[in-house]
Amino acid sequence: MDWVSWFEAPDYEFARQVLQRGTAALYFIAFLSSLNQFPALLGEHGLLPVPRYVDGHGVLRRPSLFRWRYSDTLLRAVCAAGLAVSLTLVGGLPQLGPPWLPLAAFLALWLLYMSIVNVGQTFYGFGWEMLLLEMGFTVGFLGSDQVPPPRTILVLLVWLLFRLEFGAGMIKIHGGSEWRDLTALYYHHETQPMPGPLSRQAHLLPKAMHRMEVLGNHFAQLVVPFFLFAPQPLATIAAGIVVFTQLWLVGSGNFAWLNWSAIVLAFAAVSDPVAHAVLPFIPQRTNPAAAVPQTPMLWLAVVLAVTVLLLVLSYWPIRNLLSRGQLMNASFNRWQLVNTYGAFGTVTRHLVEIVVEGTQADVPVDEADWREYGFKGKPGDVRRLPRQWAPYHLRLDWLMWFLPLRTVHEEWFYAFLGKLLDADPPTLRLLRQDPFDGDRPRWVRARSFLYRFATRAEFRETGQRWIRMELYEVIAPLSLPKQRRRGH
Known part of the structure; x- marks a missing residue:
């Protein structure tokens, strides 16, 4: 018709x-x-x-x-x-x-x-x-x-x-x-x-x-x-x-x-x-x-x-x-249809990254052999060229970015540290590098670093794509209870 x-x-x-x-x-x-x-x-x-x-x-x-x-x-x-x-x-x-x-x-x-x-x-x-x-x-x-x-x-x-x-x-x-x-x-x-x-x-x-x-x-x-x-x-x-x-x-x-x-x-x-x-x-x-x-x-x-x-x-x-109090990324119904969107209403001026480390030393002093866990997407190794991951979504890496903006004392983050202490294989597969090759560390800790991109001159001189400066320890060394260590 x-x-x-x-x-x-x-x-x-x-x-x-x-x-x-x-x-x-x-x-x-x-x-x-x-x-x-x-x-x-x-x-x-x-x-x-x-x-x-x-x-x-x-x-x-x-x-x-x-x-x-x-x-x-x-x-x-x-x-x-x-x-x-x-x-x-x-x-x-x-x-x-x-x-x-x-x-x-x-x-x-x-x-x-x-x-x-x-x-x-x-x-x-x-x-x-x-x-x-x-x-x-x-x-x-x-x-x-x-x-x-x-x-x-x-x-x-x-x-x-x-x-x-x-x-x-x-x-x-x-x-x-x-x-x-x-x-x-x-x-x-x-x-x-x-x-x-x-x-x-x-x-x-x-x-x-x-x-x-x-x-x-x-x-x-x-x-x-x-x-x-x-x-x-x-x-x-x-x-x-x-x-x-x-x-x-x-x-x-x-x-x-x-x-x-x-x-x-x-x-x-x-x-x-x-x-x-x-x-x-x-x-x-x-x-x-x-x-x-x-x-x-x-x-x-x-x-x-x-x-x-x-x-x-x-x-x-x-x-x-049309509202002055505009919501960002909000749904107005349980079926998540006809939502409102928006991102990066503000831009952070400095990049603070949480670095997670472990050691197998008996005493977690600063002089111990602390080794850094490598993530797939988020900044870590200062020499590593960042990879293109999108449209694939690395959910753990994204939430690691939010930690310094909110609080590192998130339930999931402490659970993550506990999985590292257990050398949990599914959790380790989320990472790019396990510095202990599947063995348990005795201690883990989290430190914050200020990251910035290296200038062209700095890159030519050092080979580093990032320049980072330690800020402070955000989570002091943690370990498993003694009975769980003995059980392993």
Whole structure:
């Protein structure tokens, strides 16, 4: 029927492919990250065990398969199912069937990963978790190759990207003065949670370049998002600017899948004709309206009902965006849909890192042979070139960055030190280097250091990429009770 043609967007097929396959790829990485890290961090014998967390809360207010029973075996089964479903969507197999098939697959990913996030406690307290959940739910309603992409869902995905970008821009304007006086990037590349291989080079750029970076960031986050709703080709140009700025962030840091999520979402504003004009290898249908059947009435009704639901839920993030007390990375409902986003409202001026050491000496004096544990992502070895980990998420390393900003006396951190004293194999696998090769240390301690990037002259002279200065001992030497040492 011609009256439903307003609902159909046949010239956004390339956008649908990128949105669905890209989101599925990010889910694959998220489930892989959980499979590798969740048992050691939150499992039955983890740092913050889920069974204890669930028992302490009685009935969880947010939905999770683990609210009734948790086991590491069940967690691995959930991750394996998520990995399998994600792979089929990346390969485009469910998209070959009726529109209900990819919808069911994405809803399965959404529910499975939400089950993990809702018991993940502080290790899953990052904005990109709820972002991935919202993306997974929404892109499912783009349907399959047998129906045209629904225009209302594409608009809602643009609205999600708008909240992500504009929310991040507004949180900076409301936040530290360094964003308003254009000095934020004097510090950010150096003090971010997990620098990448190019972060030092970005930090060493002239300060005039850093001020231009901040101006460019404000333009990309406070002005460009409005043009995502403009007619073509303006919307695609705006999307291109978002992609370019996000790629710069990908190259200069490690922010899990946050930047890649924004890149994927940007394609909701990219039409097939404009994409083909920029990248001629992208196929273009000569008559897109005739290439796929019309939308079935039942599918139309379902998509419109979800559209109304998400529009109603938009009231709370809109109110938050306009508030002087803007919340950052907050959800307003138990299903984590239509959230508010934002990051780095303030930038730390100095990088303080917690260094964990152990010794097998009988007496933990300073002169003992203290050996440093090596982490995979966070700064440690002053000569080591930081690695590119994103979009993979190293949860332990990220939380180590927050310790000096909050307090080192976190429950999970003391549990972590206890696992090191036990030489717990799952915990040691989270690290890059165990200085005792699987043996138990007799003592462990934590010290704080001030880190900064070496200048080019310092690097040529010393070979060090970091210069660090000891501040103080934050946790004095700890050991296991004597009976446990004898039991070993």
